[in-house]
Amino acid sequence: MSxxxxxxxxxxxxxxxxxxxxxxxxxxxxxxxxxxITELAQRSGSSTATISRFCKTLHCQNFPEFKxxxxxxxxxxxxxxxxxxxDIVAGNPLPxxxxxxxxxxxxxxxxxxxxxDLNQLRLAITMLHQAKRIDLYGSGTSGMVAQDxxxxxxxxxxxxxxxxxxxxxxxxxxxxxxxDVAVGISYSGETPETIxxxxxAAEQGAVTLSISRFGSSTLTKHASISLFTSSSEAGMRRGDxxxxxxxxxxxxxxxxGLVSEHFDEYVPRLERSxxxxxxxxxxxxxxxx
Numbered sequence: 001m002s003x004x005x006x007x008x009x010x011x012x013x014x015x016x017x018x019x020x021x022x023x024x025x026x027x028x029x030x031x032x033x034x035x036x037i038t039e040l041a042q043r044s045g046s047s048t049a050t051i052s053r054f055c056k057t058l059h060c061q062n063f064p065e066f067k068x069x070x071x072x073x074x075x076x077x078x079x080x081x082x083x084x085x086x087d088i089v090a091g092n093p094l095p096x097x098x099x100x101x102x103x104x105x106x107x108x109x110x111x112x113x114x115x116x117d118l119n120q121l122r123l124a125i126t127m128l129h130q131a132k133r134i135d136l137y138g139s140g141t142s143g144m145v146a147q148d149x150x151x152x153x154x155x156x157x158x159x160x161x162x163x164x165x166x167x168x169x170x171x172x173x174x175x176x177x178x179x180d181v182a183v184g185i186s187y188s189g190e191t192p193e194t195i196x197x198x199x200x201a202a203e204q205g206a207v208t209l210s211i212s213r214f215g216s217s218t219l220t221k222h223a224s225i226s227l228f229t230s231s232s233e234a235g236m237r238r239g240d241x242x243x244x245x246x247x248x249x250x251x252x253x254x255x256x257g258l259v260s261e262h263f264d265e266y267v268p269r270l271e272r273s274x275x276x277x278x279x280x281x282x283x284x285x286x287x288x289x
Contacts (some may be wrong), residue, residue, distance in 0.1 A: 003066075004029070005230075006215045017046050021054050025070075033071045037063040049250055057216045059117075059228070059253035062199055073114070101241065109249050111230035115214050116253070124225050125257045127207045130152075131181040134160040135206075137169045137197040138185035145211075145247040146185050150257045155273045156266040169197035178205035186210075187229070187243045189217025198222045211250055213243070227254075 011020035024044050025032050032040060037048045040063075044051075051063055060066040092100070128134060134153060138146035143164035150162035163169040176182060182201030186194045186201045189212035199222040204206045210223035215232065229246035259266045 003058060003069055003214075009215060010057075017050050018054060018057075018091070018257035020044055021046060021051065029074055033067050033074065059214070059216075059226075066250065076158065081269065103289045104242045105245045108230045108246045112228075112246040112249050115228045115230065116250070117227070120225055120227060121253070121257065123134075124209050124227060124254060125261060126257055127181050127209070127225065128254065129262055130272060131179065131207070132159065133176065133180040134158055135169075135176060135182040135197075135201060136160060136162040136163075136174050136185070137173075137182065137194045138162070139164055139166075139191050139193055141244050142185040142187060142191070142194070142247065146183070148248060149183070149255070152251070153232060155270055156259060157269045163197070166193035166196070167279040169193060171199055173197045176201050176204045178207075180204075180206045181209060182206045183209045183211065184219055184223065185247060186212050186217075186219050187247065189213060189215070190221040191219070195219050195222065211247060 007022045011017050011026070018037050019039075021044050024040075035043070037051055040046075041048050041051055049275065052162055052242070055061075055066040058066060060069060068123070070098050070241040089096075136150055138144075138222075143162070146162040150160050153160040161172065163172055173182060180201075182196035182198055184194045195218050198208050198210065198219060202222050205245070207225070208223045209225045209227070210219045211227050211229065212219050214228040229243065229250060259270070
Protein backbone atom coordinates (compact mmCIF):
# COMPACT_ATOMS: atom_id res chain seq x y z
CA MET A 1 0.00 0.00 0.00
CA SER A 2 1.03 3.60 -0.35
CA UNK A 3 2.45 4.32 3.10
CA UNK A 4 4.45 1.11 3.03
CA UNK A 5 5.85 2.06 -0.38
CA UNK A 6 6.72 5.52 0.91
CA UNK A 7 8.55 3.82 3.79
CA UNK A 8 10.42 1.68 1.29
CA UNK A 9 11.70 4.87 -0.32
CA UNK A 10 12.84 6.06 3.10
CA UNK A 11 15.27 3.14 3.23
CA UNK A 12 17.28 5.06 0.60
CA UNK A 13 17.24 8.25 2.69
CA UNK A 14 20.47 10.09 3.38
CA UNK A 15 19.42 10.38 7.03
CA UNK A 16 20.48 7.32 9.07
CA UNK A 17 17.69 7.72 11.63
CA UNK A 18 15.07 7.78 8.86
CA UNK A 19 16.54 4.62 7.33
CA UNK A 20 16.53 2.87 10.71
CA UNK A 21 12.91 3.80 11.44
CA UNK A 22 11.71 2.86 7.96
CA UNK A 23 13.51 -0.50 8.09
CA UNK A 24 12.01 -1.39 11.46
CA UNK A 25 8.47 -0.43 10.48
CA UNK A 26 8.72 -2.39 7.23
CA UNK A 27 10.04 -5.46 9.06
CA UNK A 28 7.51 -5.33 11.92
CA UNK A 29 4.51 -3.27 10.75
CA UNK A 30 1.98 -5.16 12.88
CA UNK A 31 4.13 -4.72 15.99
CA UNK A 32 4.56 -0.99 15.34
CA UNK A 33 0.78 -0.51 15.12
CA UNK A 34 0.52 -1.80 18.71
CA UNK A 35 3.40 0.32 20.06
CA UNK A 36 3.37 3.69 21.77
CA ILE A 37 5.69 6.36 20.44
CA THR A 38 7.92 5.86 23.48
CA GLU A 39 8.17 2.12 22.83
CA LEU A 40 9.06 2.68 19.18
CA ALA A 41 11.70 5.21 20.18
CA GLN A 42 13.29 2.72 22.56
CA ARG A 43 13.16 -0.17 20.07
CA SER A 44 14.57 1.89 17.19
CA GLY A 45 17.15 3.82 19.18
CA SER A 46 15.65 7.18 18.25
CA SER A 47 13.70 9.87 20.10
CA THR A 48 9.99 10.65 20.21
CA ALA A 49 10.74 14.01 18.55
CA THR A 50 12.49 12.23 15.67
CA ILE A 51 9.52 9.90 15.21
CA SER A 52 7.09 12.83 15.20
CA ARG A 53 9.13 14.60 12.51
CA PHE A 54 9.36 11.34 10.56
CA CYS A 55 5.55 10.98 10.60
CA LYS A 56 5.14 14.51 9.24
CA THR A 57 7.36 13.68 6.25
CA LEU A 58 4.75 11.01 5.49
CA HIS A 59 1.98 13.62 5.70
CA CYS A 60 0.66 12.47 9.06
CA GLN A 61 0.10 15.06 11.77
CA ASN A 62 1.35 12.78 14.53
CA PHE A 63 2.26 9.19 15.43
CA PRO A 64 -1.34 8.09 16.26
CA GLU A 65 -2.50 9.21 12.81
CA PHE A 66 0.41 7.37 11.21
CA LYS A 67 -0.54 4.19 13.10
CA UNK A 68 -4.19 4.48 12.00
CA UNK A 69 -3.20 4.80 8.35
CA UNK A 70 -0.69 1.98 8.60
CA UNK A 71 -3.23 -0.29 10.31
CA UNK A 72 -5.82 0.48 7.63
CA UNK A 73 -3.40 -0.40 4.85
CA UNK A 74 -2.37 -3.64 6.53
CA UNK A 75 -6.02 -4.60 7.00
CA UNK A 76 -6.77 -4.07 3.31
CA UNK A 77 -3.95 -6.26 2.07
CA UNK A 78 -4.95 -9.71 0.91
CA UNK A 79 -2.91 -12.77 0.08
CA UNK A 80 -4.33 -12.79 -3.43
CA UNK A 81 -3.26 -9.25 -4.21
CA UNK A 82 0.18 -8.76 -5.83
CA UNK A 83 2.64 -7.12 -3.45
CA UNK A 84 4.39 -5.20 -6.24
CA UNK A 85 3.47 -3.63 -9.54
CA UNK A 86 4.25 -6.08 -12.32
CA ASP A 87 6.95 -5.03 -14.77
CA ILE A 88 7.31 -5.75 -18.50
CA VAL A 89 8.63 -9.29 -19.04
CA ALA A 90 10.26 -10.52 -22.26
CA GLY A 91 8.05 -12.94 -24.18
CA ASN A 92 5.14 -12.65 -21.75
CA PRO A 93 1.97 -14.29 -23.15
CA LEU A 94 -0.65 -11.76 -24.23
CA PRO A 95 -3.27 -12.92 -21.69
CA UNK A 96 -0.72 -12.40 -18.91
CA UNK A 97 0.08 -8.90 -20.22
CA UNK A 98 -3.61 -7.98 -20.21
CA UNK A 99 -4.00 -9.27 -16.65
CA UNK A 100 -0.83 -7.55 -15.40
CA UNK A 101 -1.63 -4.11 -16.84
CA UNK A 102 -5.21 -4.33 -15.59
CA UNK A 103 -4.01 -5.25 -12.10
CA UNK A 104 -1.40 -2.46 -12.12
CA UNK A 105 -3.93 0.19 -13.10
CA UNK A 106 -6.59 -1.01 -10.67
CA UNK A 107 -4.11 -1.04 -7.80
CA UNK A 108 -2.83 2.41 -8.74
CA UNK A 109 -6.37 3.83 -8.66
CA UNK A 110 -7.17 2.12 -5.36
CA UNK A 111 -3.97 3.28 -3.69
CA UNK A 112 -4.47 6.84 -4.96
CA UNK A 113 -8.05 6.96 -3.71
CA UNK A 114 -6.85 6.00 -0.22
CA UNK A 115 -4.37 8.90 -0.29
CA UNK A 116 -6.84 11.62 -1.20
CA ASP A 117 -7.30 14.18 1.55
CA LEU A 118 -10.91 15.36 1.23
CA ASN A 119 -10.16 18.69 2.89
CA GLN A 120 -7.37 19.42 0.42
CA LEU A 121 -9.59 18.19 -2.42
CA ARG A 122 -12.45 20.50 -1.41
CA LEU A 123 -10.06 23.43 -1.12
CA ALA A 124 -8.61 22.68 -4.57
CA ILE A 125 -12.10 22.61 -6.10
CA THR A 126 -13.01 25.91 -4.42
CA MET A 127 -9.83 27.60 -5.64
CA LEU A 128 -10.27 26.33 -9.21
CA HIS A 129 -13.84 27.64 -9.25
CA GLN A 130 -12.83 31.08 -7.97
CA ALA A 131 -9.75 31.39 -10.18
CA LYS A 132 -9.78 34.04 -12.88
CA ARG A 133 -6.98 32.20 -14.65
CA ILE A 134 -5.49 28.71 -14.30
CA ASP A 135 -1.96 27.73 -15.35
CA LEU A 136 -1.11 24.04 -15.73
CA TYR A 137 2.54 22.92 -15.70
CA GLY A 138 3.88 19.46 -16.54
CA SER A 139 6.63 17.76 -18.55
CA GLY A 140 6.65 14.44 -20.37
CA THR A 141 3.84 12.15 -19.22
CA SER A 142 2.72 14.74 -16.66
CA GLY A 143 2.48 17.25 -19.50
CA MET A 144 -0.12 15.02 -21.17
CA VAL A 145 -2.08 14.95 -17.91
CA ALA A 146 -1.91 18.77 -17.76
CA GLN A 147 -3.29 18.86 -21.32
CA ASP A 148 -6.15 16.58 -20.29
CA UNK A 149 -7.12 18.91 -17.43
CA UNK A 150 -6.82 21.90 -19.79
CA UNK A 151 -9.26 20.30 -22.24
CA UNK A 152 -11.74 19.70 -19.43
CA UNK A 153 -11.51 23.22 -18.02
CA UNK A 154 -12.01 25.06 -21.31
CA UNK A 155 -15.19 23.03 -21.89
CA UNK A 156 -16.71 24.73 -18.84
CA UNK A 157 -15.45 28.17 -19.77
CA UNK A 158 -12.47 28.44 -17.41
CA UNK A 159 -9.57 30.59 -18.61
CA UNK A 160 -6.86 27.92 -18.56
CA UNK A 161 -3.62 27.13 -20.36
CA UNK A 162 -1.27 24.14 -20.23
CA UNK A 163 2.48 24.59 -20.64
CA UNK A 164 5.23 22.00 -21.08
CA UNK A 165 7.93 24.32 -22.42
CA UNK A 166 10.01 25.51 -19.43
CA UNK A 167 10.41 29.07 -20.73
CA UNK A 168 6.70 29.46 -21.41
CA UNK A 169 5.93 28.03 -17.97
CA UNK A 170 8.04 30.70 -16.30
CA UNK A 171 6.81 33.47 -18.60
CA UNK A 172 3.21 32.68 -17.79
CA UNK A 173 3.86 32.15 -14.09
CA UNK A 174 5.48 35.57 -13.81
CA UNK A 175 2.23 37.27 -14.86
CA UNK A 176 -0.09 35.48 -12.42
CA UNK A 177 -1.89 37.30 -9.59
CA UNK A 178 -3.39 36.29 -6.22
CA UNK A 179 -6.68 35.73 -8.07
CA ASP A 180 -5.15 32.93 -10.16
CA VAL A 181 -4.27 29.27 -9.63
CA ALA A 182 -1.16 27.40 -10.81
CA VAL A 183 -1.17 23.60 -10.95
CA GLY A 184 2.15 21.72 -11.02
CA ILE A 185 1.99 18.06 -12.04
CA SER A 186 5.00 15.79 -11.50
CA TYR A 187 4.97 12.14 -10.46
CA SER A 188 8.34 12.39 -8.71
CA GLY A 189 7.72 15.88 -7.39
CA GLU A 190 11.31 16.65 -8.40
CA THR A 191 10.96 17.81 -12.03
CA PRO A 192 13.09 21.01 -12.03
CA GLU A 193 11.08 22.86 -14.68
CA THR A 194 7.76 22.24 -12.93
CA ILE A 195 9.23 23.18 -9.55
CA UNK A 196 10.60 26.47 -10.91
CA UNK A 197 7.29 27.37 -12.53
CA UNK A 198 5.23 26.62 -9.42
CA UNK A 199 7.70 28.50 -7.24
CA UNK A 200 7.49 31.51 -9.56
CA ALA A 201 3.68 31.37 -9.42
CA ALA A 202 3.80 31.28 -5.62
CA GLU A 203 6.07 34.33 -5.61
CA GLN A 204 3.38 36.23 -7.52
CA GLY A 205 0.85 35.34 -4.83
CA ALA A 206 -1.08 32.80 -6.90
CA VAL A 207 -2.69 29.78 -5.25
CA THR A 208 -0.44 26.81 -6.00
CA LEU A 209 -1.63 23.21 -6.32
CA SER A 210 0.68 20.20 -6.68
CA ILE A 211 -0.19 16.70 -7.91
CA SER A 212 2.64 14.29 -7.13
CA ARG A 213 3.37 10.87 -5.68
CA PHE A 214 2.90 10.37 -1.98
CA GLY A 215 5.74 11.57 0.22
CA SER A 216 7.78 14.69 0.76
CA SER A 217 9.10 16.42 -2.36
CA THR A 218 10.45 19.77 -3.49
CA LEU A 219 7.28 20.46 -5.50
CA THR A 220 4.99 20.16 -2.49
CA LYS A 221 7.12 22.67 -0.59
CA HIS A 222 5.99 25.34 -3.06
CA ALA A 223 2.33 24.26 -3.06
CA SER A 224 -0.40 25.71 -0.84
CA ILE A 225 -2.57 22.68 -1.71
CA SER A 226 -1.15 19.18 -2.26
CA LEU A 227 -2.85 16.13 -3.75
CA PHE A 228 -1.07 12.78 -3.89
CA THR A 229 -1.07 9.74 -6.13
CA SER A 230 0.20 6.23 -5.47
CA SER A 231 3.97 6.06 -5.06
CA SER A 232 4.25 2.35 -5.83
CA GLU A 233 5.31 2.37 -9.47
CA ALA A 234 9.02 2.48 -10.16
CA GLY A 235 11.38 1.24 -12.84
CA MET A 236 12.13 2.32 -16.39
CA ARG A 237 10.35 -0.48 -18.22
CA ARG A 238 6.88 0.35 -16.93
CA GLY A 239 6.81 3.56 -18.95
CA ASP A 240 4.93 5.53 -16.28
CA UNK A 241 1.73 3.66 -17.11
CA UNK A 242 0.14 3.18 -13.70
CA UNK A 243 1.35 6.57 -12.48
CA UNK A 244 -0.28 8.28 -15.47
CA UNK A 245 -3.55 6.53 -14.69
CA UNK A 246 -3.30 7.71 -11.08
CA UNK A 247 -2.75 11.33 -12.14
CA UNK A 248 -5.68 11.18 -14.56
CA UNK A 249 -7.78 9.70 -11.75
CA UNK A 250 -7.08 12.79 -9.60
CA UNK A 251 -7.80 15.11 -12.55
CA UNK A 252 -11.13 13.39 -13.22
CA UNK A 253 -12.11 13.68 -9.55
CA UNK A 254 -11.20 17.38 -9.49
CA UNK A 255 -13.19 18.11 -12.64
CA UNK A 256 -16.23 16.08 -11.63
CA GLY A 257 -16.22 17.65 -8.17
CA LEU A 258 -15.95 21.12 -9.69
CA VAL A 259 -18.90 20.60 -12.04
CA SER A 260 -21.00 18.81 -9.42
CA GLU A 261 -20.61 21.58 -6.82
CA HIS A 262 -21.46 24.30 -9.36
CA PHE A 263 -23.85 22.28 -11.50
CA ASP A 264 -26.15 25.07 -12.68
CA GLU A 265 -23.24 27.18 -13.83
CA TYR A 266 -21.04 24.61 -15.55
CA VAL A 267 -23.41 22.05 -17.05
CA PRO A 268 -24.97 24.54 -19.52
CA ARG A 269 -21.45 25.43 -20.63
CA LEU A 270 -20.62 21.77 -21.11
CA GLU A 271 -23.76 21.29 -23.15
CA ARG A 272 -23.05 24.39 -25.24
CA SER A 273 -19.49 23.27 -26.04
CA UNK A 274 -20.75 19.80 -26.94
CA UNK A 275 -23.48 21.14 -29.24
CA UNK A 276 -21.10 23.62 -30.89
CA UNK A 277 -18.54 20.93 -31.73
CA UNK A 278 -21.28 18.57 -32.89
CA UNK A 279 -22.85 21.23 -35.07
CA UNK A 280 -19.69 22.22 -36.91
CA UNK A 281 -18.08 18.81 -37.19
CA UNK A 282 -21.43 17.32 -38.21
CA UNK A 283 -21.80 19.78 -41.09
CA UNK A 284 -18.28 19.06 -42.26
CA UNK A 285 -18.89 15.32 -42.23
CA UNK A 286 -22.13 15.66 -44.26
CA UNK A 287 -20.37 17.76 -46.92
CA UNK A 288 -17.69 15.12 -47.34
CA UNK A 289 -20.22 12.37 -48.03
